[in-house]
Amino acid sequence: MMTVLILAGELDELLELRTVADQIGAQDVEALVPDALVDGDTLSSLGLKRVYLLEGFEETPPEELVKIVIDLVKKRGHGLVVGPSKKIYRELFARTAQNLSSPCLTDCTSLESVEGSLVAERPFLGGGYVERLAIKRLPALLTIQLMGRRPQTREKGSLEMVRLGRLSTEDLRLRRVAVEKVERRGADLAKARVVVSVGRGFKRREDLKMAEDLAQLLGAELACSRPIASDLGWMPEEKHVGLSGKWISPQLYIAIGISGQVQHMVGVRNSRIIVAVNNDTSAPIHREADYSVPLDLYQFIPALIKVLRERGARVA
Numbered sequence: 001m002m003t004v005l006i007l008a009g010e011l012d013e014l015l016e017l018r019t020v021a022d023q024i025g026a027q028d029v030e031a032l033v034p035d036a037l038v039d040g041d042t043l044s045s046l047g048l049k050r051v052y053l054l055e056g057f058e059e060t061p062p063e064e065l066v067k068i069v070i071d072l073v074k075k076r077g078h079g080l081v082v083g084p085s086k087k088i089y090r091e092l093f094a095r096t097a098q099n100l101s102s103p104c105l106t107d108c109t110s111l112e113s114v115e116g117s118l119v120a121e122r123p124f125l126g127g128g129y130v131e132r133l134a135i136k137r138l139p140a141l142l143t144i145q146l147m148g149r150r151p152q153t154r155e156k157g158s159l160e161m162v163r164l165g166r167l168s169t170e171d172l173r174l175r176r177v178a179v180e181k182v183e184r185r186g187a188d189l190a191k192a193r194v195v196v197s198v199g200r201g202f203k204r205r206e207d208l209k210m211a212e213d214l215a216q217l218l219g220a221e222l223a224c225s226r227p228i229a230s231d232l233g234w235m236p237e238e239k240h241v242g243l244s245g246k247w248i249s250p251q252l253y254i255a256i257g258i259s260g261q262v263q264h265m266v267g268v269r270n271s272r273i274i275v276a277v278n279n280d281t282s283a284p285i286h287r288e289a290d291y292s293v294p295l296d297l298y299q300f301i302p303a304l305i306k307v308l309r310e311r312g313a314r315v316a
């Protein structure tokens, strides 16, 4: 029976990755988490056999976490190591896989057991295709796209907690001298029911106020296309959705001034209803939207806000 090791820095990540272990019928599931992450009660209701609590998890650079993961995998014989699709785990898993001569798959959207083999799916060619990969050699390391999956509730089981303590600074080749916490604004996009998303159709940063007002009226979270966060720096990185950002599945996704390139759409396609506001009728987003608004956002959004205010409307 395969032993699975989950790496998670936050409770939501741990909960979601637990479902991945369930999908392949793993009975023996362990986790490596920050020491302050959760209480024993929560952990034992997740059906974990063993939890390694690492002091200073967040401050330990991936280059140093590698040693801990390799050590655990070698000692415990994990067949599979999973973590969230975030930069730190992509780097950590690639380094670990290289050391163990193991397969490493990043950004997987699903994992299943087919006739005794693990089969993973992930976006391919910029998100235009999905590839299915059969894993031929274990241990394998996979980062998983988080999509708000929730584990089944189960009886509390016996759980062994292993405190790993802090890595001795003498062992470190790299030492973090400072960590600055990025201020998070708003709730987690992965859980939002309504999302208002902005793209390069907005000409100036100040104009985003319009989208903020709309989001507030609808009780929605604000998101953006990649250039708005990565190129223009108008919104924080954690708000960009798509292939290289968050994957979301709200009830309602309102894309304003977004062209709908495949790398964007792959992260929002699971939305129940997509509304596109884009004055170019040939923009690809109109082909995927449930409701197309082929109008100038600078006219349509203020008009929509006015109507919503007059009607005292609130969706969520």
Ligand SMILES: Cc1cc2nc3c(=O)[nH]c(=O)nc-3n(C[C@H](O)[C@H](O)[C@H](O)COP(=O)(O)OP(=O)(O)OC[C@H]3O[C@@H](n4cnc5c(N)ncnc54)[C@H](O)[C@@H]3O)c2cc1C
Pocket (backbone or CB within 6 Å): 126, 198, 199, 200, 201, 202, 224, 225, 226, 227, 228, 240, 241, 242, 243, 244, 245, 246, 256, 257, 258, 259, 260, 261, 262, 263, 264, 267, 277, 278, 279, 280, 283, 295, 296, 297, 298
């Ligand atoms: C490896 C890789 C990964 C990527 N990952 C992501 C990702 O995760 N997320 C992501 O978003 N992108 C990603 N991209 C970038 C992606 O290919 C697109 O470049 C990006 O999504 C375009 O952003 P946009 O739609 O905001 O801008 P544009 O493509 O410039 O579109 C702006 C749209 O606004 C419309 N517009 C302009 N003025 C108005 C107006 N007044 N009223 C209404 N509409 C107007 C235009 O018609 C146009 O369609 C990735 C690219 C690569 C290569």
